[in-house]
Amino acid sequence: MRIKEGNKETDILLAAIKVFAETGYHNSKMSKVAEVAGVSTGSLYVYYKNKEQILLKIFEDVWKKLHDGLLILVERNDLNPIEKFDSMIDMIFDAFTESQAVAIVIANEQHHLQFGNPEGFTEYFEKFLKLGERIVEEGMKTEVFNPNVDVKIFRHFYLGGFRELITNWAVNNEDFKLSKLRQNIKFFAKNGILNIKR
Amino acid sequence: MRIKEGNKETDILLAAIKVFAETGYHNSKMSKVAEVAGVSTGSLYVYYKNKEQILLKIFEDVWKKLHDGLLILVERNDLNPIEKFDSMIDMIFDAFTESQAVAIVIANEQHHLQFGNPEGFTEYFEKFLKLGERIVEEGMKTEVFNPNVDVKIFRHFYLGGFRELITNWAVNNEDFKLSKLRQNIKFFAKNGILNIKR
DNA sequence: TTGATTTATGAATCACTATTCAAATATAGA
DNA sequence: TCTATATTTGAATAGTGATTCATAAATCAA
Numbered sequence: 001m002r003i004k005e006g007n008k009e010t011d012i013l014l015a016a017i018k019v020f021a022e023t024g025y026h027n028s029k030m031s032k033v034a035e036v037a038g039v040s041t042g043s044l045y046v047y048y049k050n051k052e053q054i055l056l057k058i059f060e061d062v063w064k065k066l067h068d069g070l071l072i073l074v075e076r077n078d079l080n081p082i083e084k085f086d087s088m089i090d091m092i093f094d095a096f097t098e099s100q101a102v103a104i105v106i107a108n109e110q111h112h113l114q115f116g117n118p119e120g121f122t123e124y125f126e127k128f129l130k131l132g133e134r135i136v137e138e139g140m141k142t143e144v145f146n147p148n149v150d151v152k153i154f155r156h157f158y159l160g161g162f163r164e165l166i167t168n169w170a171v172n173n174e175d176f177k178l179s180k181l182r183q184n185i186k187f188f189a190k191n192g193i194l195n196i197k198r
Numbered sequence: 199m200r201i202k203e204g205n206k207e208t209d210i211l212l213a214a215i216k217v218f219a220e221t222g223y224h225n226s227k228m229s230k231v232a233e234v235a236g237v238s239t240g241s242l243y244v245y246y247k248n249k250e251q252i253l254l255k256i257f258e259d260v261w262k263k264l265h266d267g268l269l270i271l272v273e274r275n276d277l278n279p280i281e282k283f284d285s286m287i288d289m290i291f292d293a294f295t296e297s298q299a300v301a302i303v304i305a306n307e308q309h310h311l312q313f314g315n316p317e318g319f320t321e322y323f324e325k326f327l328k329l330g331e332r333i334v335e336e337g338m339k340t341e342v343f344n345p346n347v348d349v350k351i352f353r354h355f356y357l358g359g360f361r362e363l364i365t366n367w368a369v370n371n372e373d374f375k376l377s378k379l380r381q382n383i384k385f386f387a388k389n390g391i392l393n394i395k396r
Numbered sequence: 397t398t399g400a401t402t403t404a405t406g407a408a409t410c411a412c413t414a415t416t417c418a419a420a421t422a423t424a425g426a
Numbered sequence: 427t428c429t430a431t432a433t434t435t436g437a438a439t440a441g442t443g444a445t446t447c448a449t450a451a452a453t454c455a456a
Contacts, residue, residue: 003422008433008434026310029412039435040434040436041435041436043434043435046434051415112224112306115369149385150378150382152373153378153382160358160359160360163358164359165351168354171313180351188355188356192389196394201402201453202403202404206404232406237405238404239445240406242445243444249445
């Protein structure tokens with residue numbers, strides 16, 4: 001019996017993230033991924049069924065991690081909705097600023113995956129959204145959040161803004177200070193949802 | 199001498215918008231575009247240099263139209279910054295809700311084009327952004343807009359939100375009422391920028 | 397009607413690259 | 427050491443689809 005040397009599965013995934021981020025999924029060659037991973041092209045197909053499955057794995061990992069984190073947050077009862085909302089933004093922010101390459105891949109390919117696979121490309125993404133909505137709806141019940149805001153519209157709008165901003169940071173990170181980005185995003189998001197009497 | 203019959207150039211562009219919106223630029227075949235346009239594949243190359251040039255033309259048309267409209271708006275001196283800001287949102291909203299297919303193409307391919315062509319994929323997009331910034335900065339000078347907001351961050355965030363929302367409307371338009379979308383977008387955008395004393 | 401010129405065609409070309417698979421290699425246990 | 431089994435390899439395959447170009451068709455002017 002022979003044992004696998006090293007961890008090619010991980011090597012391949014990391015290489016794919018790097019290559020996809022640099023040249024975009026569609027323009028990335030499997031041979032390049034293999035080269036960066038330090039394995040043969042044949043090995044790619046030992047660990048992944050095909051090119052698209054590699055991309056899906058990248059997404060799954062990101063959204064699963066976010067989902068699991070958010071699940072814990074939602075179920076805490078020592079925090080009020082505003083505190084949860086604030087933590088949620090931090091959580092998303094941290095997940096995407098942890099790796100510029102991952103941020104770029106997610107931002108660039110989410111659309112294709114999301115609308116290309118009608119059944120939903122990863123269950124964790126859908127579940128993650130639902131959890132986020134729960135936090136917002138909790139806040140609406142106690143009227144700390146504006147109950148007139150449409151949750152679905154809110155979610156699309158602010159996630160879209162988030163995405164665009166993070167991509168631009170990832171591509172041109174000298175233009176943005178991360179601390180300022182975080183502060184601005186929180187400011188925008190809260191202004192959009194807090195119930196403010198004027 | 200022979201005169202061209204009909205307007206194949208336009209037919210091809212409209213067909214490309216339709217096909218690209220349905221299957222995504224990368225998965226769209228030139229033969230399909232030709233079929234929908236009712237011309238031969240050879241004709242595509244009489245009117246456009248290659249596939250990418252067709253995509254670029256779609257973008258150029260959209261951003262040029264928006265740029266020209268915004269230029270007129272910016273230079274009016276019978277409107278204050280808040281009124282201009284409001285009109286600007288209407289203008290963008292109308293441009294993208296006019297054609298679902300165009301909205302989908304723009305939303306899906308803007309990233310690839312924007313970051314694939316470092317010199318800027320269309321001058322009109324850049325100029326359009328500059329004009330928008332001018333409106334915001336005017337408002338900051340008179341302090342009707344919050345001068346602490348970073349214009350660049352604001353712009354990326356709200357355009358990103360806009361984009362995400364419009365795409366989802368274009369793909370699943372039964373989920374969103376257009377009037378409600380417009381109202382919500384204005385609410386979010388103004389909440390993000392207005393200088394409100396609390 | 398004819399010839400010149402422009403426009404349109406679509407089969408053939410050509411480049412590209414994801415994927416396969418037969419062979420080679422490495423390891424563990426006997 | 428030797429054999430069985432698992433792993434790795436990369437050249438060959440195979441499918442795709444953008445683009446080309448020789449040919450045909452249409453129009454106009456003479």
